[in-house]
Amino acid sequence: MEEAQLGKNLGVISGGAARRFLWRKLPFIAVLALAILGVAYMNLSQKPLVGYWEVLALVMAILCVATGWDDATSKQGRYRLMGTQALHWAAILVTMNFVMLSNLRQMLPAPAASLVVLTLLALGTFLAGVSLLSVEICFLGLAMAVAVPAIAWFKQSALFLLLGALFLMGLVLALWPRGETREKP
Numbered sequence: 001m002e003e004a005q006l007g008k009n010l011g012v013i014s015g016g017a018a019r020r021f022l023w024r025k026l027p028f029i030a031v032l033a034l035a036i037l038g039v040a041y042m043n044l045s046q047k048p049l050v051g052y053w054e055v056l057a058l059v060m061a062i063l064c065v066a067t068g069w070d071d072a073t074s075k076q077g078r079y080r081l082m083g084t085q086a087l088h089w090a091a092i093l094v095t096m097n098f099v100m101l102s103n104l105r106q107m108l109p110a111p112a113a114s115l116v117v118l119t120l121l122a123l124g125t126f127l128a129g130v131s132l133l134s135v136e137i138c139f140l141g142l143a144m145a146v147a148v149p150a151i152a153w154f155k156q157s158a159l160f161l162l163l164g165a166l167f168l169m170g171l172v173l174a175l176w177p178r179g180e181t182r183e184k185p
Contacts, residue, residue: 027063028140031056035118035144039151042114050100053117054093060125061089068132085128092124115148122148 038052064085072078099105099116108116126141128134154161 025136027066028136031060031063032140032143032147034059035121036147036151039114039118039147042110046110049114050097053096053100053121057089057093057096057121057124060121060128061085064089064128064132064134064137067134067137071132084131088128088131089124092120096120115152118144118151119148 034056038049038056041052042049065082068081068085069078072081096117099108099113099120105113122141122144124141125144126138129137129139129141
């Protein structure tokens with residue numbers, strides 16, 4: 001009887017712990033999803049989303065400050081954290097704007113420009129994670145960086161992937177057992 005109750009308690013604890021873990025990781029997942037959605041939208045619309053990337057970089061700056069806040073125990077440490085992150089993300093924003101607003105933008109098609117901006121955001125995120133010694137932010141930067149060639153590959157291979165999916169669906173439909181009726185003796 002006690003073992004069953006202990007198992008129930010452990011299940012509740014592990015389920016609650018899993019929920020708390022996901023809740024703590026939600027901002028990182030959301031930023032990654034927003035970055036990939038921004039690239040996808042920019043590829044479809046063929047228009048630069050300058051404001052979108054600026055807001056996403058500011059969100060990353062806030063996330064970085066929130067991540068390092070507990071480690072900065074003194075008032076001076078927290079001011080230093082905010083100052084270094086502000087300078088770091090200002091440099092990333094200026095570089096992004098060079099790509100999106102300068103003559104360089106005219107040389108790049110919109111999909112390429114979006115991948116360059118995502119690369120800059122990934123680099124800024126990874127470097128902020130290294131500076132803060134945050135595994136989560138480093139991983140987020142690496143995930144964004146890996147998304148760049150994945151998006152480029154997917155775009156080049158989209159027709160091949162579509163044909164492969166159609167072939168598999170046709171194969172499944174051809175081999176799927178039909179609802180044939182059996183004759184009863």
